[in-house]
Amino acid sequence: PVYLLRSDNVANINFEITYDANVAVPDGDLVAGNLLGGRLFSANPGDPGIVRVGFSGTDGVFGTGTVAWIPFRAVGQPGQRTVLSVTVSTINEPNGAEPAIDRINGAIMIVDANGLTPGDCDGNGYLTEYDAFCALQMSVQLRPVQLTLDIDNDGAVTSRDATIILQRVTGRA
Structure with a gap:
């Protein structure tokens, strides 16, 4: 869902949400949220990587x-x-x-069949440098091995897995 927090008399808005279409795509009906009541609403997911949304009303929400x-x-x-x-x-x-508005971006993380994020050592649901360090520690037997950190699927947690996790954290993968 897309939220409007502490809105004060907003009659209309146009916004775009951009995303990586190689990771996730809009699928199904895009519908108006509960804050809009009977106001006009339109959403266009037609271009890969972008969803355009707008609403309009005679009075503010x-x-x-x-x-x-x-x-x-x-x-x-x-x-x-x-x-x-x-x-x-x-x-x-x-x-x-024109009222001021702040934005809070969201994210989508693809999990495995068990609901786990591959490479996530601490179970917080997303990858950080700590997870890469954890994999590196496993590779030198300072920690028990968790195969969820075997990113390259070679059956072991090695320094290569730590590098792949770090690349994903920094956006270089």
Whole structure:
């Protein structure tokens, strides 16, 4: 879901959500959220990597709630991640004034069949430098081996797995 937090008299908005179409794609009906009531709503997922959304009403919305529900389907491999980056191009109050708006980006992480994130040593659901260090420690037998850190699927956790995790953390994979 896409949320509007602590909204104060927002009559209309246009925003875009960009994502990596090699990791996930919109799939299913994109629908208006509970905050919009009977306001006009439109969403266009037609271009790979971008969803365009807008709503409009004669009066403003107030409070916190969902603006849109955008279902995604995983198309990437376990361990891949995409940021859902939000850009607002238009926002107005009923009188045309432009209120300030902050954005909080989201993310989609592809998990394995067991619901685990490959390479995640500490179980927090996402990869960090700590996970790469954990794999490196496993490779020199300073930690018990967890095969969920065997990223290259060679049956062992080695320094190569640590490198792959680190590349994913830094966006170089």
